[in-house]
Amino acid sequence: MSFLIDEGRNIQHLLMGNEAIVRGALEAGVNVAAGYPGTPSSEIIETLSKVARDRNLYVEWSTNEKVAVEVAAAASFAGLRSLCVMKQNGVNVASDFLLHLASSGTRGGMVLVTCDDPGALSSVNEGESRLFAQILEIPLLEPGDFQEAKDIIPWAFALSEKIRNVVMVRSVTRLSHGSGNVRFGSLPGTSAQAEFVCHGPLLDPETGPIISMILAAPELQHGPQQEKLKKAAGIFETCPFNTYQGPDEPELLIVTASICSLYSREAVRILGLEDRVGILKLAATWPLPERLVKKHLAAAKRILFVEEVVPTLEDHVKVIAAEAAGEIGAKTFYGKKSGHLPSVGELNPDLVLDALARIFPAAAGTRPAASPGGVTDIPQRFTPARGMTFCPGCPHRASYWSIHNALALDGRGGFVCGDIGCYVMGTLPAGFSTVKTLHCMGSGSGVASGFGKLRSFGMDQPVVAVCGDSTFFHAAMPALANAIHQRSPFTMILLDNRGTAMTGFQPHPGSPTNVLGDEAPALDMEKICRSMGAKVEISDPFDLVKTREKLNRLLEYGEGAKVLILRQACALSPEKRGQRKYEVSVDAERCRGENCGCSRLCTRIFGCPGLVWDREKEVSRIDEMICAGCGVCADICPAGAIVRKEVAR
Amino acid sequence: MNHFGSGELETAVIQSELCIGCGACVRLCPYFDSYRGKTALLFPCAVEKGRCFAYCPKIEVDLDAITRFLHGKPYDGNPLGHHRGIFIARAGEKVRKQSFQAGGTVTALMVYAFRSGNIRGAVLTNRKGLLPEPRFVTRSADVYRASLSKYTAAPTLSALNEALDKGHGNLGVVGTPCQVTAVSQMRMNPMDKPGFKDPTALVVGLFCTWALDFRRFETFLAGEVPLEKIVKIDIPPPPAQVLEVYLEDGKREFPLDRIRPLVPDTCGYCPDMTAEFADVSVGVLEGRGDRNTLIVRTERGERIAREAEEKGFLVLEEMPRENLEHLQWAAGNKKKRGFLRSREAGKVNGEPGKTLFRLAPECLDGVFQDR
Numbered sequence A: 001m002s003f004l005i006d007e008g009r010n011i012q013h014l015l016m017g018n019e020a021i022v023r024g025a026l027e028a029g030v031n032v033a034a035g036y037p038g039t040p041s042s043e044i045i046e047t048l049s050k051v052a053r054d055r056n057l058y059v060e061w062s063t064n065e066k067v068a069v070e071v072a073a074a075a076s077f078a079g080l081r082s083l084c085v086m087k088q089n090g091v092n093v094a095s096d097f098l099l100h101l102a103s104s105g106t107r108g109g110m111v112l113v114t115c116d117d118p119g120a121l122s123s124v125n126e127g128e129s130r131l132f133a134q135i136l137e138i139p140l141l142e143p144g145d146f147q148e149a150k151d152i153i154p155w156a157f158a159l160s161e162k163i164r165n166v167v168m169v170r171s172v173t174r175l176s177h178g179s180g181n182v183r184f185g186s187l188p189g190t191s192a193q194a195e196f197v198c199h200g201p202l203l204d205p206e207t208g209p210i211i212s213m214i215l216a217a218p219e220l221q222h223g224p225q226q227e228k229l230k231k232a233a234g235i236f237e238t239c240p241f242n243t244y245q246g247p248d249e250p251e252l253l254i255v256t257a258s259i260c261s262l263y264s265r266e267a268v269r270i271l272g273l274e275d276r277v278g279i280l281k282l283a284a285t286w287p288l289p290e291r292l293v294k295k296h297l298a299a300a301k302r303i304l305f306v307e308e309v310v311p312t313l314e315d316h317v318k319v320i321a322a323e324a325a326g327e328i329g330a331k332t333f334y335g336k337k338s339g340h341l342p343s344v345g346e347l348n349p350d351l352v353l354d355a356l357a358r359i360f361p362a363a364a365g366t367r368p369a370a371s372p373g374g375v376t377d378i379p380q381r382f383t384p385a386r387g388m389t390f391c392p393g394c395p396h397r398a399s400y401w402s403i404h405n406a407l408a409l410d411g412r413g414g415f416v417c418g419d420i421g422c423y424v425m426g427t428l429p430a431g432f433s434t435v436k437t438l439h440c441m442g443s444g445s446g447v448a449s450g451f452g453k454l455r456s457f458g459m460d461q462p463v464v465a466v467c468g469d470s471t472f473f474h475a476a477m478p479a480l481a482n483a484i485h486q487r488s489p490f491t492m493i494l495l496d497n498r499g500t501a502m503t504g505f506q507p508h509p510g511s512p513t514n515v516l517g518d519e520a521p522a523l524d525m526e527k528i529c530r531s532m533g534a535k536v537e538i539s540d541p542f543d544l545v546k547t548r549e550k551l552n553r554l555l556e557y558g559e560g561a562k563v564l565i566l567r568q569a570c571a572l573s574p575e576k577r578g579q580r581k582y583e584v585s586v587d588a589e590r591c592r593g594e595n596c597g598c599s600r601l602c603t604r605i606f607g608c609p610g611l612v613w614d615r616e617k618e619v620s621r622i623d624e625m626i627c628a629g630c631g632v633c634a635d636i637c638p639a640g641a642i643v644r645k646e647v648a649r
Numbered sequence B: 001m002n003h004f005g006s007g008e009l010e011t012a013v014i015q016s017e018l019c020i021g022c023g024a025c026v027r028l029c030p031y032f033d034s035y036r037g038k039t040a041l042l043f044p045c046a047v048e049k050g051r052c053f054a055y056c057p058k059i060e061v062d063l064d065a066i067t068r069f070l071h072g073k074p075y076d077g078n079p080l081g082h083h084r085g086i087f088i089a090r091a092g093e094k095v096r097k098q099s100f101q102a103g104g105t106v107t108a109l110m111v112y113a114f115r116s117g118n119i120r121g122a123v124l125t126n127r128k129g130l131l132p133e134p135r136f137v138t139r140s141a142d143v144y145r146a147s148l149s150k151y152t153a154a155p156t157l158s159a160l161n162e163a164l165d166k167g168h169g170n171l172g173v174v175g176t177p178c179q180v181t182a183v184s185q186m187r188m189n190p191m192d193k194p195g196f197k198d199p200t201a202l203v204v205g206l207f208c209t210w211a212l213d214f215r216r217f218e219t220f221l222a223g224e225v226p227l228e229k230i231v232k233i234d235i236p237p238p239p240a241q242v243l244e245v246y247l248e249d250g251k252r253e254f255p256l257d258r259i260r261p262l263v264p265d266t267c268g269y270c271p272d273m274t275a276e277f278a279d280v281s282v283g284v285l286e287g288r289g290d291r292n293t294l295i296v297r298t299e300r301g302e303r304i305a306r307e308a309e310e311k312g313f314l315v316l317e318e319m320p321r322e323n324l325e326h327l328q329w330a331a332g333n334k335k336k337r338g339f340l341r342s343r344e345a346g347k348v349n350g351e352p353g354k355t356l357f358r359l360a361p362e363c364l365d366g367v368f369q370d371r
């Protein structure tokens, strides 16, 4: 049994931020949780699924984030407490429904947890979900440490029920994936009764239907929605997670939130500025508690904003300052706009230190000499400089090899529209730089569908889209439907590696099990594509010759959308892990190395980390510790020098 | 010799649309491959001086060096190339009766060369549908299957590279003039490989005014005839100006004016109509579609042709002088056109690595002044 459902009050546990969020949800008595995997959010649903039976929860990995919010909303409509979880890009996907949900309102407490990824450590962009809270006109909370990550969740549920609307809680990578001590609270009972009361009058929030307004009467719904937001702002004035630390009249006021509050404290401490600098750490960041903010602004002349990604705190606090200027006087502001802090990428204590040192030049001398390149530089200096690449034995490397070669042989300037998954690396030499467009989930196929229709403008380049199995269900199916219906002649390549590999093998609608590990109907992508009307081929990407041939034939096949399913489980999949199919070795006698006839194809171009170039002997060899035993490299070696022997079982 | 690598080959030949797709750079290494008549560089190779560049007949072809290597004298611009004799030829009674392009001389020579042990393997060109297919064969029975001309350029020499990689020697090769040029460059051991031995024993060249681009030809024909019913394609010698497509159930003719646009641009730079660097060259006898013109060029070519005649594989007749006039005129014309075009593009004795041909300037002048 997981310690996360430990009854004991007041005991401390070392928790990852995402686990703290889970414990918070459990203490809040959450009943239903749904999400779509995405780093850094994935552990929340996974961890909840492990205690689902014990705590009588319904937990699911949904097909996409929009569906996840819809599933969670249903629970709320039926009076339960529900949680939906995603990474920031997921909020984009869910935003359509969210906009309507925010206007229809909720019943049981409903909390949307989004884990943002400043610095885009595992994302294709460092999108910003805080701005959504404004667009959606819903309250936003940002925990500043691990204890708060837990404590803020029950508080958010309570708030949601008070204002009858969804509440957004935003974490960031360093909080979700960092760990700290968390003191537990108590767990409620596990019985819950669901009923959707919906037969009352149209506009009755307690008993009526829950609809997004159908009449041109914004005052009926938008008005009440804004009232809810005002109510939240009032509650935020006394939110226990907004804290201030420092002198009554600081020389500089730092306004910060989230993980940046830790960086701020650290920097102030290192420079010994505790008596001169005050830190207003806000957890309720939209709508801002105006009175609280004004009070602190009044006490300081200079203000520094410490926040990541888009300067939203900065903007909103400045508005308050402007409105209150007559009362509190003019202020000097530092932050992203003044250039004291960078406007892209993650922050860290060093960057805050730099900003403080510019504002307090005299204090800069107290900066410890021990960190010349900065505190956070150290780990980076010890990580080897190596290009990003696919794992040893990864089917994507083999797939891209064949895609690249098929397009090169086809010779009409064909290209690949990329999509989201490990296979984004198709843009890099790891994937032979085959991918030429890359945006969001499902967009590869949509963009390809559009390219396919440009033939009438003289574009005869073959168009290919890659798409993972999970991405297929998430958002690529509508694009495929579009392409088929519009007769767009593109080739969709389904990189079917049997799971949502990038984020840790969460099941998707094509999987035979659900998040609890129970048997679930697996949707058959091949049948789906066929019945949608596509011409479908299947190949094992490890069979390089057949895969290339099939793809070339599809590229030539003129009309309509075509699908090539490349099926091979991920090298890290549970079914493959630690199991080598082949014992692979290089015959040094036959290896042509750098000579005419090879020019180190395996180590220079193919690039599996399992192959290494022996500079001294001028031959390639297998690094047995790394080689996953897929044996694909034996098929690319022109000299037959890479030898594979099936491992006896 | 100016010698470079795959990168220069790709820019100066493939990207400049000079590549004819002969296959000389294919299967030497994993970098070049051929697909439906087109050669592509798959990945950049880091070797600075490669065989691909050295063998390619569309870059840095040193005509003097080749002629010296084959005949011990410089290139002189003779329209028909260096030769020891010219004959009217056809297959003899020892050769199985079947469909040949013309007199079956090529098939007859190859079959004999196998039977006599002169060659142990042959590099030929079959077809799969309309697509020409390089073939390495080791039995005379397989020579018959490769008969008939495929009028599209073919990556035939990839099969030669494959055979050499496997260590085969004593090979017969049948190819168009550009292919034969590539073969002669291979035979010269441009990489100075120690212990190198000429792997060829008989190189048979085909006359060629131009070849067709496979992809364009296929698209064209697909709109005209059922491709799977084609049994033979022919371009009868002048004065006819047609391409004939024999179908299982009839024949279609297309005026050459409709076919010429399907010729790749690179053929316009080519100065060689009669495969001057072969041991023997074979074309269709003008005025007699069932006979061949056979040009004998080297000692070993002459020996094998004579033996084949003696053993009943080949029937040879002296070629009357006056019959040669038109051939000479046509070959001379192609030579002038090819050199003129190449010179205009700065590709005769031009920049290293970007030049098509090298030859003595006086000789070039001679070609232009001829007649």
Ligand SMILES: Cc1cc2nc3c(=O)[nH]c(=O)nc-3n(C[C@H](O)[C@H](O)[C@H](O)COP(=O)(O)OP(=O)(O)OC[C@H]3O[C@@H](n4cnc5c(N)ncnc54)[C@H](O)[C@@H]3O)c2cc1C
Pocket: B099, B100, B101, B102, B103, B104, B105, B106, B107, B108, B123, B124, B125, B126, B132, B146, B147, B148, B149, B150, B151, B152, B153, B154, B156, B174, B175, B176, B206, B207, B208, B209, B210, B211, B212, B282, B283, B284, B285, B292
């Ligand atoms: C592209 C092309 C253009 C030609 N142009 C002319 C011309 O303008 N004037 C002229 O007199 N003759 C030309 N010929 C030659 C002619 O068509 C006959 O091949 C030649 O006369 C030999 O006839 P045969 O009866 O001996 O051939 P067969 O005994 O039928 O044997 C034909 C041989 O040609 C080889 N071959 C077929 N297609 C190709 C190809 N695409 N590339 C390389 N080898 C191939 C086969 O391997 C086979 O061995 C051309 C041939 C080709 C392939």
Ligand code: SF4
Pocket: A586, A590, A591, A592, A593, A594, A598, A599, A600, A601, A602, A603, A619, A620, A636, A637, A638, A639, A640, A641, A642
């Ligand atoms: S591909 Fe083969 S020949 Fe080339 S370096 Fe690697 S092992 Fe050696």
Ligand code: SF4
Pocket: A392, A393, A394, A584, A608, A609, A610, A611, A622, A626, A627, A628, A629, A630, A631, A632, A633, A634
């Ligand atoms: S077999 Fe080759 S390609 Fe596969 S993991 Fe080992 S080194 Fe890499």
Ligand code: SF4
Pocket: B009, B013, B014, B018, B019, B020, B021, B022, B023, B024, B025, B026, B039, B052, B055, B056, B057, B058, B182
């Ligand atoms: S060798 Fe032949 S196939 Fe290769 S680039 Fe030259 S002409 Fe093209």
